[in-house]
Amino acid sequence: MSLKSRLAAGETLCTAWSGVPDALTVELVAQQGFDCVTLDMQHGGHHEDSVLRGLAPVLAAGKPSLVRIPVGRFDMASRALDFGAEAVIAPMVNSVEDARQFAAAMKYPPVGARSWGPTYAFPRHGQGSQQDWLRKSNERTLAFAMIETRAALDVLDGILATPGIDGIFLGPSDFSIAWTKGGTVDSTHEDMMETIADVAARAHAAGKYAAIFVVDPAVAGRVVKMGYQLLAMGSEHALIALGASVLLADVKKSIGNRQ
Template sequence: MKLKSSRVKKILREGGICYGTMLRMLRTPQAVALCASQHWDYVILDTEHNDYDLETLSNFCLASKYVDMDLYVRVPDKLYHQMAQMLDVGAEGLILPQVRTDEEARRIINATKYAPLGKRGVSLSETVTLFGDYSQAAYTQWANEELMNIIQIESEEGVNNVGKILSNKGIDAVMIGPADMSQDMGISGQLEHPRLEEAFHEIIEQCNKYDVAPGIHFSKMEYVEKWVKEGMRFVTYSYDSKFIKDAYSESLQKLRSFKPAQTLV
């Protein structure tokens, strides 16, 4: 069996748009198969704001090896052990929050890429290889080529430094955090504010300059439609609990609208 190739990298190389979603609540690895059955390009496990433990993450990563969908982990912070360990247990890429400076970008690359690109410690993951036998050279080359680094620009400082950040080889995509960015700018939740939209356009421009995929996370379809037209190519839409709540609400409204049969008195 060959080591798994990145579905997202293939699509991006061909100039396409990738669509993914986020898991915050579901704990069963069957959620990976569920998302893959609906043909998402990727799914994100959010450990920045939620409480997935290492065993659960490892089980999700194992399940991802059997489906044509990438699985990424959003780490709580950009610490070596959080980044490298997630890749060792089988994540196919990382979402890296609150990247603000060129120095942070270089630290990310050192932790996630093997030499000569970085300084990640070598360990051939049995989850990644599915217990197959691979040489160290083959494994490290595969990891450097196929594993995704997706950084989050979520502040004015990050926007101001975006060109320097993206000039580092080893960053594949940006996923803008619009909620945090609006908070940082003092326009909390105003996702159509001109200052915020100007920042989005600057990130798109710099991403295109450095051949990095520009992306964003939204939970409103009209925002996605608008920004795909503006050039976003790595688009994360909504998350598990919101999908469930929306489906419950829509169904219950329909159920309560049904008219009962006339009762004979």
Template structure:
């Protein structure tokens, strides 16, 4: 089974998409569209932890790696996401090494961490994994999107058990006082993101950047990031529908 860790180990840039619609059929369709991984967004999407099982079940039948962005950095949410079958969890608004450590510990079984043993789908499907396999699969990704997180980046990236950093440019720009800008419009923001990428790679962990469509991917691919998330299912549906409507009228 493909995992983000294996893609990164092979120096393969992983391409992801946000799943924000609370619909298993939409999740399965997006999971079959060719992206390496699909992130069920429980922070800014329509789904929540109650509807996540159906979405994860739908993604189980696709080639894409299922990922969950939890709404907050608490052990119960992280453990639940992994139990539901997430190959990775994205943890928002990580600002200190202590917060990164709390997330990493929740993603590993004892004695390395404090994840509670409670497989769900694995038991029902009679594919129970052992502890070592569970730890190997689980991937902990911390989002850096605050001024405090940027200030503490050198300590955060060296937390044991943290596998990757993901840069959230929107909140990061707001937190740093740059306003609502994207990196192509702000050399200052671009320099900050590049500093985060460099820090992660110096520490030997993967790093990704949130991109606003395909136009922003090229710069970060050339800069050497390990993964990008460039689209959402909602925008893809809207844009393709608008294009079809225009074509029909033309």
């Protein structure tokens, strides 16, 4: 099933977050229990070539793939889709004009201005005709505009109303920096949680999806109740650190029990 169809069915999905620009590493991440995999070009190390190669093992694992592009690189949104991504996350969408440019890169006419050329995406997904692909692409692909600043919050309704924007992605760390005027970085800062809930409610009211990065797993249940369906987590750094910690703790416990 596609990412869009699963979200439309009301599922709550967990996406791994890959920042290591290596297809073999992406393959290992894709084989874990996550519902989908996101390749991060903004703060992660992914670049155009690693996205092109890294999407292949995600698709081979039968999972949806997403790409977070660098700030303002709306041209990369089109390329990510042409490489085979089902969804693109655009950071720092701080105005309606940002949203319009992002949507234009994501959707074919008449909704947007995306250029035709699914050189890798069409054969990688391998079904139907090119006419079917064109007809269904605007509906199948998902454009997530990141809400991370007070400027974005001020024009949230305009962003949500922009044709071609399918959902928002709340970046809680940057949002906390903006919320506290540079005072702290705290993804679960209590003073902003009511506003984070309101962002999700407004997205749903506009018929759009709500996604969020979950830094602290303990907050997952709370944000799901707010209406966030797509939860991002689990960078390679976090997965390796957590796996090593659990493995070493079990080994040391076993050694201690035998002494």
